[in-house]
Amino acid sequence: MSENGHDRHRDELAAYLLGALEPGEAAELERHLAGCEECRTELEWLRPAVQLLPESVERVEPPPQLRGRLMEQVRAEAASTPESRPARRWSIGGRSLRPVAGLAAIVLVVAAVAAYAIGNGGSGGGGNSTTVVSGHSPGVVAQVVSDGDSGTLHLANLHRLPPDEVLQAWVQRGERVESAKTLFVPNQDGTASATIDDMDGVSTVMVTAEPRGGSVQPTSKPIASVSMPQ
Amino acid sequence: MGTSKAERLADEELMPRIGEKDPNAFEVFYDRHGGVAYSLAYRIVGERGAAEDVTQEAFISIWRSGARYDAARGSVRTWMLGIVRNRAIDFLRSKAGRAPKLDFNDDSILEHRPAAEQTESEALQRETAQEVRGALDELPGEQAKVIQLAYFGGFSHSEIAGMLGVPLGTVKGRMRLGLEKIRGELAEGLT
Numbered sequence: 531m532s533e534n535g536h537d538r539h540r541d542e543l544a545a546y547l548l549g550a551l552e553p554g555e556a557a558e559l560e561r562h563l564a565g566c567e568e569c570r571t572e573l574e575w576l577r578p579a580v581q582l583l584p585e586s587v588e589r590v591e592p593p594p595q596l597r598g599r600l601m602e603q604v605r606a607e608a609a610s611t612p613e614s615r616p617a618r619r620w621s622i623g624g625r626s627l628r629p630v631a632g633l634a635a636i637v638l639v640v641a642a643v644a645a646y647a648i649g650n651g652g653s654g655g656g657g658n659s660t661t662v663v664s665g666h667s668p669g670v671v672a673q674v675v676s677d678g679d680s681g682t683l684h685l686a687n688l689h690r691l692p693p694d695e696v697l698q699a700w701v702q703r704g705e706r707v708e709s710a711k712t713l714f715v716p717n718q719d720g721t722a723s724a725t726i727d728d729m730d731g732v733s734t735v736m737v738t739a740e741p742r743g744g745s746v747q748p749t750s751k752p753i754a755s756v757s758m759p760q
Numbered sequence: 761m762g763t764s765k766a767e768r769l770a771d772e773e774l775m776p777r778i779g780e781k782d783p784n785a786f787e788v789f790y791d792r793h794g795g796v797a798y799s800l801a802y803r804i805v806g807e808r809g810a811a812e813d814v815t816q817e818a819f820i821s822i823w824r825s826g827a828r829y830d831a832a833r834g835s836v837r838t839w840m841l842g843i844v845r846n847r848a849i850d851f852l853r854s855k856a857g858r859a860p861k862l863d864f865n866d867d868s869i870l871e872h873r874p875a876a877e878q879t880e881s882e883a884l885q886r887e888t889a890q891e892v893r894g895a896l897d898e899l900p901g902e903q904a905k906v907i908q909l910a911y912f913g914g915f916s917h918s919e920i921a922g923m924l925g926v927p928l929g930t931v932k933g934r935m936r937l938g939l940e941k942i943r944g945e946l947a948e949g950l951t
Contacts, residue, residue, distance in 0.1 A: 544935040548910035549849075550917040579943040583911050584800045584841040586892040592798035596812050601787055604823050608781045696817075713813060717824050741854070744813075 547580040606723045672754040681726040688716040702734040771836035775829040804848035818844040849914035895945035903938030
C-alpha cells in the first residue's frame with residue numbers, strides 16, 4: 531500500500547464509522563484495515579464518538595400503546611413457541627398448531643389452494659368454523675384467536691420476504707377493507723403473529739405482502755384470509 | 761422467570777433469556793431501552809407514527825434474534841441502537857425513493873474488536889447524554905452538519921458533497937475533524 535493510499539483510507543475512517551461510504555468503498559477500506567494496524571487503532575479510538583451519537587438525541591417519551599402492542603405480540607409468539615408450551619396439538623393437513631388457553635373463540639384456517647376444497651366441503655377444522663384460502667402461498671396456515679374485542683392472527687409456513695416488504699393485516703367489515711394497523715415479518719421458522727386490536731364486526735381477516743412502511747389499501751393478493759364466524 | 765428477577769439482571773444476562781423466548785426478560789429489556797430507541801427513531805424519521813413502527817420492528821427483531829447477540833463483540837445497548845438506526849434509515853431511504861444502503865444483517869452491527877479495547881468503550885457508554893450533546897454543540901457548524909447528515913440522515917459522503925456543493929474531500933475532512941473533536945472531549949479524564 532502506497533503512502534497516498536494509506537492516507538486516503540485513513541481519511542475515510544470517520545465516513546466509514548458514520549456509514550457514509552458507498553458499499554464498494556467500505557469493502558476496499560476493510561481490505562486495507564485487515565493489513566494496517568495504524569488505521570485499525572485509529573478506527574477503534576474514533577468508534578465511541580459514533581456509538582454515543584444516539585445518546586445525544588432529545589428524549590421523547592414513547593407512546594404507551596407501543597409497549598402494549600409489543601408485549602402482546604411477544605407473549606403471543608412465546609405462547610406458540612414449541613419449547614415454551616408443551617401442550618396438546620390440533621393437526622391440520624399434516625401440520626400442527628398449538629392451542630392457546632382461555633380464549634373465547636378459535637378459528638383455524640388452512641391457507642392453501644389444495645385445502646380450498648376441504649374448507650368448502652365443511653369437513654376441515656374438526657368442528658371449528660373453517661374457511662378460505664386463496665393466495666400465492668400454498669401451505670400457509672392461519673389461525674385467528676379472538677378474545678373479546680381483540681384478536682391474534684398466527685401464521686405458519688410463510689416464505690421469507692424480500693427486505694423491502696412487510697406483512698400487513700387487514701380487516702373487512704361489510705364491504706369495507708381497512709388496515710389493522712399491524713405490520714410484521716415472518717420469523718426464521720416461517721411463523722408470524724399479529725394483533726388485531728378491534729375485531730368488532732369483522733367478517734374477514736386478511737394478510738398481504740406490502741412495501742416496507744405499509745400501504746393504505748392492499749396492493750397484492752392475500753397470502754391468507756380468515757372468515758370469522760358471525 | 762418473573763419480571764422482578766429479570767430486573768436484577770444485566771443486559772448481557774437478559775439476552776440469553778430473550779433468546780429462550782422469555783417475555784418477562786424482554787419486557788425488562790424494553791423498559792430499559794425503549795425510551796432511547798424511540799427517541800433515536802423519532803430523531804431520524806421525524807414522525808411519531810413511523811418512529812413507533814421502526815421501534816416496534818427493531819424490538820421484534822431483537823426478540824426473534826436475541827440468541828445471536830454476542831457479548832464479546834459489543835454492548836447490548838450499542839447493538840440495539842444500531843438495529844434501530846438501520847431500520848430508521850432504511851425507512852427514510854424507502855420513503856424518499858432512495859435505494860436502501862444498509863442491509864438487515866444485524867450481526868454486522870457488532871464490531872470486531874479485541875476484548876481489551878472494550879473496557880474503555882463501555883466506560884465511555886456511561887457518559888451522559890448531556891455531555892455528548894455538549895461535545896456536538898461545540899463543533900463548528902459545518903462539521904456537526906456533515907456528521908448529522910450522515911448518521912441521522914443516512915446520506916453517503918458523496919450525497920452530502922452534492923447537497924452542500926463542496927468537494928468530497930472536504931466532506932471527509934469535516935467528518936474526521938468532527939469525530940476527532942467529539943472523541944477528544946469524551947476522552948478527557950479517561951485516557
